[in-house]
Amino acid sequence: MKNYRLITALTAVMLLCFGGLMQASAEDVSAKDVKQETKELLETLKGYSAEQKDEAVKKTQKALKAFDERMERLENRIDEEWESMDQSARKNARAVQRELRRQRLKVAEWYGSLKNSSVLAWDHMKEGFSKSYQSLSDAWEDASNEFD
Template identity: 50%
Template sequence: MKSIPNMSFALFLALFMLTAMSQAATTDDATTSDVQTPPAEAVKQNTQDLLKSLKAYGADQREEAVEATKAALDAADKRIDALQTRLDDNWDSMSEAAREKAQASMKALRKQRTQVAEWYGSLKTSSDSAWDEMKEGFSQAYQALAEAWDDAVKTFDSEK
């Protein structure tokens, strides 16, 4: 009964990530310029947890794996939206060079998110024989997304 613990972990992970994202997207007051993004360490830890969990899923546990990855992608989308809001809110105070760097980082981040979505689609529909390959591809793409996130946040924070 290996799927019960994995399913419980996946649900825990999904709830943790969604909770972290909802807390990160809230503001301390009514202004949108205070939108916060989660700390880089939290994103790294969530990424490591997801990828570790994903490795444990066999092809017979595809549904649980897809649920966990979907929750992670939803959380990533919220992080990206929060970062875009920060960029938009600070646009007027940024130099032209800072704007260009920030836009390039956001473009790279969104491109990587699209690649993860493609692997997610492959993961959902893969055959049992291709399952391990799809998990590995998704894991690599998701790790690259986490790195692109880190780069985008560093670029934005250094240019504020």
């Protein structure tokens, strides 16, 4: 039941984010774009050796910044549409925000570990970060697929 509510909440928020309640702008990014960017980042990261850690960290930092900007736009849209939402939609929107923040925090923890990892721990940290980032990306994709 909890997963169903989460999917419903993600769906409501994705409708706000990707469903066009507001005019689309050049900075809007579709779930398909997010999926492709995630795939590219994770494939690129997979190819980096421990000796290339600095470059890998720069790439992941750039991807995290882009995701954070999307999250901020999403939160702004929720705030702008708040008055037109019913109580259930408000509750769902806040639940989705909490869940995405929780997942984003996990990604941040793995990013810190990746950034500070030793040569011996590099592969483990890459794998952990990649799984965590993929989970965060999947949450966006799952919700947006409700509207395709």
